[in-house]
Amino acid sequence: MSTKIYDAYRLPVGTDPFEVVAPLRAAILPARLRADAQVLARTACQLADDYSLHGDRSRMPVRRRDGSRLYTPQNPWVSAIRVLADQEADLSPSDTFHDAHRFSVSLLRDPADGRLLAKAFLGHSDEIREAFEAFCATQGWADWHYQDQTDWPEEVSELEWAQRRDSWDRTVGDSGVIADRCLNIDVRPSGFSTSPSVLGIGDDEEDAINAVTVSTPQVRLSRMLLAVQKIADGEFSITDLLSASERIKNAVNEGSDGTAELLELMSSPSVDELQGRQSGGFDDGIRTHSISEETLAAVAARLT
Template sequence: MSTKIRNGYRLTEGTDPFTFVARLRTVMDPARDAADAKLLAGLYVRAIDSPWFRGDPIEDGAGITAWREWQTEQDSMSKMDRRHDPNEFGVEIGLDEVTGRHLLLLISYNRDLTDAFKVIDGVEEYGYWNDTDSRPDGVTKSDWEERKAAWNRVIPRSGYTNLLHFNLRPVHDGGVCRFLGVDGEDTTAVFASVPPRC
């Protein structure tokens, strides 16, 4: 069976997982806010540019209407759909009882959030896959076999884990809504995320 854990990481030796989660939130909350502002800016741009390019009038509140349509689409999607909550961020943490090290599975499909996560102090890449012969630079064959063994200990069979799950934002978080400006929220980040004119 093919194993693909390309989203695998490990806490550096001596890093406490609870301290790490607190640090994770301080870095990832602003990164998620930036991603949400960028998403909303994209919705606004499409809501205004599409009718403008067609020669149609731009309706009042076009941006809010675009957000409502996007939110309705989100609500109708399965949570397993990759397009659902495109700025989702979380980690699953498991203890390898043999080495005493904590392994992490990153849950994110957003490149900006993934990049912000990768540089957090206390985390290192620790993926494993057997669908190709390649492995990360600097990882020896014996290191690669140890990764395989560690992941097999933490995830003993497909779909069955003892990993603890951490979500950056709860299910009912306001997310993108917090940048709409309807109730006086600060929209600076949204308009700063609008791409410059070509």
């Protein structure tokens, strides 16, 4: 049986597993909230852009189970929470994109010397990974990953590689199932939902929201143009999709083929606007641009 244990560490001698919880949570939770807030901002802006483009709610997402509307034009932020939760409800918990920002650490004890070993399970957030790596550096957690399909890394001696192999063999056992013999630490927001739920209730959530960067008009326009092309051309192959995406991005960045005129019709909404906190002409819904479907389709056609 092959062995692949990535994101694995050996803890300093004498580490108390219960003393790990608080500092680990303090290091990871802010990064988790920032990652959630960033996804919410991107989704909220996409929803507002689509609403501004179509001009009514008939083309906006609806909850498939009961038919109720997910999009509230006056509050794209809360709408994004609903949409993401609805999308995740259709995923299996074992799906790689279910709770994309999940983070947990399994602690195991090597029976030979009593040293604690850790196996981390990270989602798809670079920010969370960077926060965890910084935590490991400050806490003295040493890299202890191991796999038997390749030679050991250059920076690891042959002796240490064998030590890693032996320690994992002893600790995990013949089953190879870590969950059978570990102490697991999950780091997640209070009132946890696996889909983002940053509402700005607590100080940590407010800090995360304040750190958000809203997508630029260039990024947003590129997305809308690509969506029009995909609708017009039907099924895209991966090669076609990458080619179209690159072509559109270059045109938008250069302001060519009519894209400069479209950019002039777009605003840069703030997070407060996406959360419906700023009043002023938004009774029928927050508008982020004045581009029409016909104009967008015409420019998209030039880029095919």
